[in-house]
Amino acid sequence: MAKSTSDPVGTLTVGNVVSASTTLYKSNFKRYFQVSLRATAWGIAIVLSAVILMFVGGVLFGLTNSPLVAVPLGLGWFGVALYCLARYTTDRAVVSRLAYQELIDRPETIAEATQQLVPRTWGFLRLSWLLGLCMSLVAIVGYILLLIALTGFVAIVAALNLTGHPLTVGLALLLGIGLLCLFILVLIRYYSYWFVAELPMAVESTNSASVSMRRSRELSNTAVKRLQLIIFIAFLITLPISVLGNSPSFIGQFMASPVLSPNKETQLIGSTLMVGGFLLGMISELFIMPFWQSIKAVIYYDLRNRREGSDLVI
Amino acid sequence: MHFLKKVRSQTPESVELEFILAGVGSRTQALVVDYLIWSFALIILLIIWAFLLIQVTWLQSEAIRLWFFAIQLLILFAVYIGYFVVFETLWHGQTPGKRYAKIRVICEDGRNVGLQQSILRSLLRPIDDLFCVGLLLILFTDREKRLGDLVAGTIVIQEGQTTSHQQITLSPEAQALATRLLEIGQIVALTPDEFATIRRYLDRYPNLTSAAKVQVSDRLAQRLLEIIKLADRPPTLDRHLTIEAVYLAYQQQFRG
Numbered sequence: 390m391a392k393s394t395s396d397p398v399g400t401l402t403v404g405n406v407v408s409a410s411t412t413l414y415k416s417n418f419k420r421y422f423q424v425s426l427r428a429t430a431w432g433i434a435i436v437l438s439a440v441i442l443m444f445v446g447g448v449l450f451g452l453t454n455s456p457l458v459a460v461p462l463g464l465g466w467f468g469v470a471l472y473c474l475a476r477y478t479t480d481r482a483v484v485s486r487l488a489y490q491e492l493i494d495r496p497e498t499i500a501e502a503t504q505q506l507v508p509r510t511w512g513f514l515r516l517s518w519l520l521g522l523c524m525s526l527v528a529i530v531g532y533i534l535l536l537i538a539l540t541g542f543v544a545i546v547a548a549l550n551l552t553g554h555p556l557t558v559g560l561a562l563l564l565g566i567g568l569l570c571l572f573i574l575v576l577i578r579y580y581s582y583w584f585v586a587e588l589p590m591a592v593e594s595t596n597s598a599s600v601s602m603r604r605s606r607e608l609s610n611t612a613v614k615r616l617q618l619i620i621f622i623a624f625l626i627t628l629p630i631s632v633l634g635n636s637p638s639f640i641g642q643f644m645a646s647p648v649l650s651p652n653k654e655t656q657l658i659g660s661t662l663m664v665g666g667f668l669l670g671m672i673s674e675l676f677i678m679p680f681w682q683s684i685k686a687v688i689y690y691d692l693r694n695r696r697e698g699s700d701l702v703i
Numbered sequence: 704m705h706f707l708k709k710v711r712s713q714t715p716e717s718v719e720l721e722f723i724l725a726g727v728g729s730r731t732q733a734l735v736v737d738y739l740i741w742s743f744a745l746i747i748l749l750i751i752w753a754f755l756l757i758q759v760t761w762l763q764s765e766a767i768r769l770w771f772f773a774i775q776l777l778i779l780f781a782v783y784i785g786y787f788v789v790f791e792t793l794w795h796g797q798t799p800g801k802r803y804a805k806i807r808v809i810c811e812d813g814r815n816v817g818l819q820q821s822i823l824r825s826l827l828r829p830i831d832d833l834f835c836v837g838l839l840l841i842l843f844t845d846r847e848k849r850l851g852d853l854v855a856g857t858i859v860i861q862e863g864q865t866t867s868h869q870q871i872t873l874s875p876e877a878q879a880l881a882t883r884l885l886e887i888g889q890i891v892a893l894t895p896d897e898f899a900t901i902r903r904y905l906d907r908y909p910n911l912t913s914a915a916k917v918q919v920s921d922r923l924a925q926r927l928l929e930i931i932k933l934a935d936r937p938p939t940l941d942r943h944l945t946i947e948a949v950y951l952a953y954q955q956q957f958r959g
Contacts, residue, residue: 400907404733404804405861408726409706411842492706611910622731629835696912698919701904703897703926 401691403618407626410683413488420499421484421679428480429675431473438469475514479506482513482591484679488686489592493699509596516590516598520583523602527579531572538568581616582606588689608692616688623684627677634673638666710846710858712813720813722860724847725806727838730859737800741786748782784825791821805862808852816857824851871905873947881951883938888931890949890956897930901950908943920946 401409414421442462449458483502490497497505506513542564551557586605589595593604609616643649644659693699708724725733752775756762762771790798796808796816808816808824816824827850831837837849846858884890904923911919924942927949928934939945 402729402805404729404731404806405707405726407728407731409728411727412706412708415842607912618732619728622728622735625731625735626727626838629838695907695910697915698904698907698911701900701907701919701923703900703923703930 400695401687403615403622406619406687406691407622407684410488410623410680410687411626413491413687414680414683417487417491418679420487421683422675424480424484424487424499425675425679428477428484428678429671431477431480432671434473435470438473439466442466471514474517475510478513478517478587479503479510481678481682482506482509482587484682485587485686485689486591488683489588489690492686492690506591509590512590512596512598512601513587516586516601519598519602520586523583524576524579528576531575535568535572539565577617577620578613581613581620582609584616584620585609585685585689585692588685592689608689608696612692612695619684619688623681627680630673630677634670634677635666637669638663641666707861708847710860712811712858714813718813722809722813722858725804725859725861727841727847729804729806729861730841730847731838733798733800733804733806735800736803737786737798740799741783744782744786745779748778784822784828787825787828788818788821791816791824792818801859806859807862808857808859811856811858816855820855820857823855824857827851827854871902871950873905873951874944876944877947877951880938880944880948881955884931884933884948884952885955887938888933888952890931890952892930892932893927893949893953897927898950898953901927901946901953904946905950916943 442465446459446462449462450456480503483499483506486502486506487497487499490502542561546552546557546561583602583605585608586602589601589604590598595601595604641659641662641664645656645663646659647656690699694701707726710722710724712720712722714720752771756768756771761767787798791808794802797806801807808820810816810820828837831840831849831851837851840849840853841847844853846852848858852858901923904919908916920942924937924945925934927946928937931949937945939948
């Protein structure tokens with residue numbers, strides 16, 4: 390691949406990462422979609438198990454009349470939900486592994502890739518939690534710093550007795566917008582650092598979430614601007630499907646809100662739209678997920694070539 | 704397996720050319736840059752209009768304002784279409800965005816696009832942009848053609864691959880070792896493909912991680928020494944220097 394689709398240095402340009410991912414997804418659509426279906430089924434299983442357990446709980450409560458029956462059932466559901474979530478994250482990683490193996494000319498079947506990754510199921514769950522935790526930490530720290538900066542500005546303005554001055558208002562507005570942009574940029578930056586964190590666990594032998602995240606950070610360290618651009622372009626390409634999939638439930642939320650629409654009929658339509666929109670959103674996610682996983686695989690492949698010279702073989 | 708599509712074109716002189724299609728990623732990248740520039744131009748125009756409308760008193764009568772509005776729309780349309788037509792015609796199928804993304808529009812037979820093709824492409828652009836018709840067509844047609852391309856008979860390709868822009872810096876000792884390798888080793892045994900890999904290694908060396916620098920140079924140098932029949936008596940233990948010297952020696956051997 391390196392010889393035909395890359396620049397003379399043997400690495401992929403920003404646009405070509407996205408194009409290669411698209412082609413990869415298109416030519417393996419059936420297989421990736423099959424795994425995506427399985428992943429979604431794990432997601433649905435969480436909801437279904439909750440419904441079944443609520444039913445069982447109702448029956449047991451009717452028989453025993455004791456609210457204590459909720460305890461084992463709740464714990465049982467928590468265990469089932471955790472397992473389903475872990476399998477969902479594993480299946481996402483399976484798509485990335487399939488794509489990566491294709492890129493290095495060692496294609497695997499779904500069964501082979503799944504067999505390799507199922508033993509790391511809990512590792513993937515730990516990784517998704519750690520990622521969520523780290524991103525939340527970055528967001529919280531960023532938010533606190535933003536608040537401190539704004540409070541500092543207000544304090545200075547009050548101390549200098551400049552409240553209400555047109556220049557102060559303009560400056561406050563500029564500062565607010567500037568800091569908000571900075572905050573978003575920092576979030577995207579950290580998101581890019583850990584964008585390929587699933588891949589080391591999916592294709593290398595590690596089962597450790599922190600090692601995977603460290604590898605992702607190490608590889609993307611010098612390429613974070615490129616990654617941001619790639620993510621942005623891929624986002625634009627998925628935008629039509631995302632908008633189509635998510636707008637009905639979004640509109641439904643507005644219509645169903647008693648504050649925004651006091652009319653009962655509108656609320657009913659809104660609720661129906663929300664349910665339908667939820668299904669539509671799930672269907673759009675079914676199609677989009679393998680695309681993002683392919684993007685991650687191509688980025689990881691390209692980063693490994695750039696930073697570790699994986700393709701430099703004579 | 705290739706992940707970017709290649710197409711073959713036949714020129715009117717029956718010469719067969721092969722191009723790599725631009726791909727949806729590079730085309731989106733180009734469009735984003737073009738639309739940013741275009742929006743900037745539009746904002747400037749709007750500011751000028753607003754300024755004129757406020758400052759020039761005779762523009763403020765009802766009848767003239769309608770005319771002014773109509774002219775505004777016309778200019779807007781001209782800028783929207785003209786931006787792409789002017790650039791694609793003058794820059795041989797490129798706009799600032801396409802130049803940035805290193806892609807180009809050409810006719811299906813490999814010729815540069817002319818005014819006619821550019822106008823057709825630009826006139827159909829609004830339809831392509833509407834409901835993402837263009838995006839879907841690029842994704843699902845064989846030659847990645849949006850409506851404008853289908854009608855104008857054009858394709859969008861990647862720019863020809865030129866040599867690397869990056870200057871390779873070699874260590875000062877490499878030249879002396881290269882001369883020695885030419886005397887004692889069989890540099891002729893190296894193939895152009897192997898030389899290309901050495902070139903890629905030297906290009907990427909500064910960006911490799913420190914662990915990779917050791918591993919890759921070790922792996923490549925070992926193999927190169929085997930090829931040039933010096934595996935049992937390496938002239939130096941410095942692996943990176945060995946590769947640099949082989950690179951120079953090959954260049955001197957074959958390029959004079």
